Each structure stands twice: as structure tokens, then as C-alpha cells.
Amino acid sequence: MTQISPAPGPGARTAGPVGVALVGAGVISTQYLTALSAFPDVRVLAVADLDVARARAAADAHQVPQAGDVASVLAIPEVEIVVNLTIPAAHAEVAAAALAAGKHVYGEKPLALAPADGAKILAEAQSRGLRVGSAPDTFLGAGLQSAARALAAGAIGEPVSATAVTQGPGPEGWHPSPEFLYQYGAGPLFDIGPYYLTALVALFGPVTRVAATARQARARRVIGSGPRAGSEFTVDVPTHVHALLDFAGGPSASATFSFDASVPRRMIEITGTEGTLSLPDPNTFDGPLRIRAFGEEEWRDLPVTGTTAGRGIGVLDLARSIRGGTPHRASGELAQHVLELMSGVTDSAERHGFVELASGAPEVRILPDDWDPVTATLT
Numbered sequence: 001m002t003q004i005s006p007a008p009g010p011g012a013r014t015a016g017p018v019g020v021a022l023v024g025a026g027v028i029s030t031q032y033l034t035a036l037s038a039f040p041d042v043r044v045l046a047v048a049d050l051d052v053a054r055a056r057a058a059a060d061a062h063q064v065p066q067a068g069d070v071a072s073v074l075a076i077p078e079v080e081i082v083v084n085l086t087i088p089a090a091h092a093e094v095a096a097a098a099l100a101a102g103k104h105v106y107g108e109k110p111l112a113l114a115p116a117d118g119a120k121i122l123a124e125a126q127s128r129g130l131r132v133g134s135a136p137d138t139f140l141g142a143g144l145q146s147a148a149r150a151l152a153a154g155a156i157g158e159p160v161s162a163t164a165v166t167q168g169p170g171p172e173g174w175h176p177s178p179e180f181l182y183q184y185g186a187g188p189l190f191d192i193g194p195y196y197l198t199a200l201v202a203l204f205g206p207v208t209r210v211a212a213t214a215r216q217a218r219a220r221r222v223i224g225s226g227p228r229a230g231s232e233f234t235v236d237v238p239t240h241v242h243a244l245l246d247f248a249g250g251p252s253a254s255a256t257f258s259f260d261a262s263v264p265r266r267m268i269e270i271t272g273t274e275g276t277l278s279l280p281d282p283n284t285f286d287g288p289l290r291i292r293a294f295g296e297e298e299w300r301d302l303p304v305t306g307t308t309a310g311r312g313i314g315v316l317d318l319a320r321s322i323r324g325g326t327p328h329r330a331s332g333e334l335a336q337h338v339l340e341l342m343s344g345v346t347d348s349a350e351r352h353g354f355v356e357l358a359s360g361a362p363e364v365r366i367l368p369d370d371w372d373p374v375t376a377t378l379t
């Protein structure tokens with residue numbers, strides 16, 4: 001990694017929209033650029049990538065003024081938050097470079113490949129007075145926030161258990177560079193698991209122990225789209241994982257994460273002492289949210305209110321929290337707990353026993369019902 005001279009820290013700025021730079025101009029960057037460009041409280045100032053032409057094309061497509069390599073973008077003084085959209089193997093390295101340049105960092109999931117790397121990022125940020133945020137931010141969307149409000153209002157009584165399933169044939173059918181999704185740091189557990197596990201931790205609090213089994217159906221897969229369609233690649237990680245989780249607050253959960261299923265299925269249900277809540281796909285920002293009490297024969301729809309502005313609302317909440325001096329919700333600490341949880345699942349599947357988790361997780365405050373990403377609040 002190129003040496004970067006520290007830029008003036010974000011402490012210098014206390015008002016107005018927050019300057020943001022994206023690092024990583026791949027598939028997911030379009031969603032971030034579209035959402036962030038619509039939020040007046042942030043200003044997207046630059047895009048960086050190892051492939052500078054790709055960064056330039058993404059910047060041009062969204063009227064972002066600057067593009068370049070990582071070092072040049074980190075040297076822009078007005079950039080306060082670096083949004084790290086690189087592949088998982090580069091998350092820790094890019095986060096470290098952003099922090100060294102005096103920037104807050106918000107990264108795509110997972111926070112890092114291993115808990116020790118995630119802990120280093122958090123410690124480095126703390127020592128510099130900087131913040132770490134992390135995807136997923138889907139749990140801040142209307143669907144899951146409405147679920148959180150329903151649970152807080154006692155809609156199903158006391159939560160007892162949860163069942164989560166995410167399965168399908170895997171992403172190599174549509175992603176043009178899917179290799180990283182089958183390497184250490186991805187697979188169904190680390191790539192899709194964060195949506196489900198973050199939702200459960202945000203709703204129930206920290207996990208205390210996990211047990212799991214894991215399998216791999218095929219050692220090689222075939223790219224299904226893009227210029228390299230038809231080429232084979234190697235699968236390095238388990239592609240079918242079953243996990244059991246115990247939460248400190250009392251509930252337990254079972255969760256299945258699979259890229260080995262011909263039938264796509266995505267569900268989370270939470271059962272309480274008075275009924276069951278069916279949550280929306282936690283990889284989305286909207287509903288439906290449904291409830292079925294004991295004795296009822298049909299599901300009933302519950303109201304879904306809140307933002308559906310998409311990936312990037314966690315960055316906006318971070319930006320507003322920096323200005324307001326309040327804790328941000330899609331935090332590095334939450335992502336670190338989820339990373340330890342996923343690592344514990346992997347360890348358990350190898351060791352054939354329960355793995356205890358030491359870390360806690362911060363309480364996630366419910367977003368106000370009228371939280372509006374497209375109204376300017378930072379003047």
C-alpha cells in the first residue's frame with residue numbers, strides 16, 4: 001500500500017454536509033453512488049479504485065468531481081468519510097489506510113476477514129478519535145425498523161426464538177467476478193449471513209454461544225455472466241451452513257445459509273409468547289411485515305414505515321452522527337460482534353461443539369419514524 005501523508009483530520013469541520021469518497025468502483029458502487037448523491041447531508045467528492053479507469057467511469061456517471069487511485073483520493077482534505085466498497089480481502093487494508101489519512105471509515109461487509117483484523121481497525125480508529133461504520137444498513141430500512149418497533153411494543157409478547165433461512169443457487173449466475181464470493185471472507189455465511197445476523201443482533205442483542213455444521217456441495221463453479229462467462233473457478237469455503245445461536249437476552253435462533261440450493265428461499269420469523277412475526281428479507285429495505293397470534297389462522301400485515309432509500313443510509317446516519325456528536329447505528333462494534341459470531345460458526349463447524357463468544361454488541365437505537373434522508377439537516 002502506498003504511504004499516505006496524514007490529511008487534516010475531520011475534527012476541523014463541524015458544520016455543513018459531510019464529504020465522502022468511495023474506494024471500490026465495482027458492482028455495488030452504483031447503488032451507493034445513486035443513494036448518496038440524493039442525500040443533501042453528504043457530498044460525494046471522489047471515487048477511487050485499483051482500476052483508475054473504472055473509478056473515473058463511475059465518477060462520471062454520477063457527476064462526482066474527482067477520481068483516481070486510493071492515495072490521491074485519501075489526500076483530499078474535504079473527504080471526511082471513506083466508504084470502503086472493495087472486496088472482503090481488501091477491507092482491512094483500505095480501512096487502515098483511510099484511518100491513517102485521518103478519515104472516518106464506513107465499509108461493506110464483512111468488517112474484515114478475521115476478528116483480530118476487525119479489532120485492529122476498531123482500536124486504530126479509537127486511538128485517532130475516528131469512527132468506524134459498517135454495512136449492512138438494511139436493518140435501518142423501513143421493514144426491519146417497523147419490526148423493531150412492533151417487537152418493542154410487545155406485538156408478539158416476549159421473543160423466544162427465531163428461524164432464519166437464506167438459500168439459493170449462489171451468486172455466480174449474475175456476478176461477473178464471483179470468485180471472491182467463494183473465498184475466505186465470503187461464502188453464504190460471510191456474504192449473506194451479515195444481513196440476517198445483524199438484523200437478529202440489532203433486535204435481540206449479543207449472541208453468547210453458537211454451534212454449527214458446514215458442507216460444500218461442489219469444489220468448482222462456473223461464471224454465468226459477463227466477459228468471463230463459462231470459466232470455472234475454485235470454491236474455498238463451505239457453501240451450506242446450519243447454525244444455532246443463543247442470545248444473552250434469552251432468545252435462541254436457528255439459521256441456514258446456503259449457496260447449494262436450487263430453490264431460492266429467504267425468511268426470518270420471530271416467535272414470541274403471544275405470536276409470530278414474519279420479517280421481510282433482511283437484504284432489502286422494505287416490507288412486508290406480518291404477524292400471526294396464537295389462535296389466528298391467517299397472517300395479518302403490519303404497517304411498514306420508514307426509509308427505503310437503500311444502501312448508504314448507514315453512511316448518512318454516520319455523517320449526521322459525526323456532526324451531532326451522537327452514536328451512529330451501523331457501527332464497527334456491531335459489525336465486529338457479527339464477525340466474531342460468523343467466525344465462531346466456522347470454528348464450531350470444524351470443532352463439532354459450541355463456541356462461546358466474548359464480545360458484546362452495542363444497543364441499536366430505533367430510527368425515528370420520520371427520519372428523512374433527503375431533507376438537509378446539516379447547514
Ligand SMILES: NC(=O)c1ccc[n+]([C@@H]2O[C@H](COP(=O)([O-])OP(=O)(O)OC[C@H]3O[C@@H](n4cnc5c(N)ncnc54)[C@H](O)[C@@H]3O)[C@@H](O)[C@H]2O)c1
Nearest residue numbers: 024025026027028049050051085086087088090108109177
Ligand atoms: N455485488 C453485490 O450485490 C453486493 C451487495 C452488497 C454488498 N456487497 C459487498 O460490496 C463489496 C464489493 O462487492 P462488489 O460486488 O462491488 O465487488 P466487485 O468485485 O464488483 O468490485 C470491487 C472493486 O474493488 C476494487 N478493489 C479491490 N481491492 C482494492 C483495493 N485494495 N483498493 C482499491 N480498490 C480495490 C476492485 O478493483 C473492484 O473494482 C464486497 O464487500 C461485497 O460483499 C456487494
